[in-house]
Every structure is written in structure tokens, then in C-alpha cells.
Amino acid sequence: MFDLSFIKSHPEIQREYFISDMNFREADNTLVLYVPIESVVEKVQSGFVSVKQLEAFQKKLTEKYSVQTQVIFTPSDKFNDIAQATELLLKANFKDLLEEVDFTFLSAEKVNVWIKITSIETEQQKKVESFINSTLSGSGFSVFDFQWVKDESKLPSAIDILLAIKLYQPLKLDKFIDYFSRQYSDVNSKWLNRQLDKLIKRKLVVRDKVSEAYSLTGVGLGVIPQRIGRGSFDIARALDLGRRKW
């Protein structure tokens, strides 16, 4: 069993790396070091420990003691309060735009901001980002990763359309609508026609002039991800052809 006393008897090591606690898990031979997230920064600076410094320390420990190591950043109540306060301010200032916002603190400087909005307009996005930047920079945050999510799309993706053709080609527009209307409430023939025209321009799909049915080209077939096993699209296609014949 790994003996923690070496690290415990060297408080300067714990201070250097801001280790608040440690544990050795015999179950998987892992030494776990707990570091408060408020002590962690992106680049080396006095009074903190950087992510890279911790990684280098872990490597030394693994080499010296033949154990796996893991660093767990313990959460900060202060950061949680900051997140809640910022969320309230955002909702007060951008009431009609914001649906949901979520903060994940990755260090004392870096925060991931996930934002769900009603519509994506560049100018509005910039205003929200600028607001978050100025609100959080006062608390020491300087590195932001923004993730923007629009309200749930009720329309199929290009891959969904190509897959529908692969499974049921040759496929006419009315059958398309039937197929998609079960999952996507906003699908209509005008929208679908536009998407199919785009796919024809990109030579992924062809439309038969007589039957007005759509089929995939070789290039279009190549774009669709493969699925092996019971969920295989080729099996689904074969079953559909069988159903039509029988």
C-alpha cells in the first residue's frame, strides 16, 4: 500500500502545490490529491499553482512510486455564489433573449459559459459576452469559453435527410414529410424543398424528373456515418425493400 506519510511529512510540498487533502485508493492503486479550485491558474504565477505544474508533479509521483495519480479540484462556495449572482444579472438585463445559462469554473481564471438563447444574432451575442466578461473579470476571471445553443431545433439535420433517402429511396416529397413529421414538428414542404435543392447542388442527391423522387449519389452515400450491427442502416434498407415486395 502506498504510504502517504512522505507527502504528509513534507508540508512544503503540500504548500507548493496547494494540496488541501490526499487519499490513496487501494481499490485502483490511485493517489488522489485534492486542490481547491480557487488556487489553480492557467499559467504560472505567484500565490497559485498552474495546471501544468500539477501535471508535472503527478508525473514525478507516478515515476517515483509506481502509482496512478489524480488531481481533484474541490469546488468553491464563493465561485458558486458568483455564478448565481451573474446569472441573475444576465436574466435581468437580457430577459427576452436568454433561456438558460450555466457556468463551469475550470480554474481561478477560466470559466466555461453555456448559454441557451431564443435566437442567435451576432450583435446580441457580443453584448452578452461583453457583459459576462466585465462582470466576471472583477472576480479574477479572464479566460472564457462560450458555448451558444439556440432553442431546440424542430427541423432535421442534413444527415437526417440523407439517411431518410438512404433508407427509403427513391423517396418523394410527400413521403419525406410523412417520415419527418413524427419527430420534427416544424418540417414543411417549402423548407424541405430548399434543403433538397442545396443537397442536389452539392451533388449528394439527384431528383428524377419523371417520378420526382429523390435518390442518393455515391458521394451522398459516402457522407452518411456507418452503423454496424443490429442498428445497421443497410439492414434497415433491406427490410424496407422486403416490405415493399411482400
Added chain:
Amino acid sequence: MQFVGDELEKLALGNGDVTNADLLGRSAFNRYYYAAFLKTRETLGLMQESWRGTAHANIPQLLEEGLKGPAQHALNRMVRAKLIDQGDKARILRDLNITANGLAQLLREAYDARLIADYQPEIKTERENDLIKLKSYKLTTAKEWPSRANQLCARLLKIWKEFSIV
């Protein structure tokens, strides 16, 4: 699992016997971990069938390193077919990376708490008023692991659907 975790927490808080309260509290941590783990494993199985049976300890690494390859492959095909441009590809990969890393971090912490709860009975839970703690883990935070995992899994699936079939 979430329900069982909640009930165990109530039992732990209401039990005056220190030993029993400790056993109930640590079981609650275990249930909350499993709720998060099972949701993640189910989601990974939807993304790629071969990921369905991924072992506990391997899930964080799969999330951090194993998704990039298949994602890049599929996105490169879409770029060549001009369905998306390089900017879209970069954005999708970035979002995938951030979301998967967030889920990996959550599972690492939850797994650590679960291993302590299950295999280190010498580390006792502590009680501060209505708060149960195990090492630095608060049961009130552990209670949120399943819903947080659900949230991150939903985001992961949404991103995955941009270039693959689920």
C-alpha cells in the same frame, strides 16, 4: 437510483445512531454516482454501440480522448461534401471537447466519492447540521450529479447529432 439516493439521505439525517447514519450516508453517495454513471453509459451507447459496455474507470478517458477521432472523421466527410465549412467543424469539435470534458470531470469526482464510500469505511462521513460530507464531497452536491449528468449527456447527444446518427 436518484430516488433511492434521496431516501437514503433522509434516513441518514434522521438516524441518531452514528454508525447507521454513516452507512446510510455513504450508500447515498453510491446511488448518486450510479445514477450519473448509468446515464452516461447509456448516452455513449447511443453514440456508438461499441461504447455501450465501457467500464467505470475508462469512461472519463473515453470522453476526453475517445470521441475526437470518430467526430473528426465524420466532420471531415461533411466538409468535403460542403455540408459544413471549416468554421462549423471547429465550432462543433470545440463544443464536443468542452461538454465531454465537463462530463468526464463530474464522473471522476463522483467515482472518487463512490470508491471512498464503498472501499474505505475507515473514512467516516461527517455531519454539519443537515449536511453530510465524505472527505470534501457534500451529499447536497452529490444529489445533483444525476441531473447534471443528464444535462451534459443531452448536450453531448445534441452535438453528436450534428454529424452523426443517434
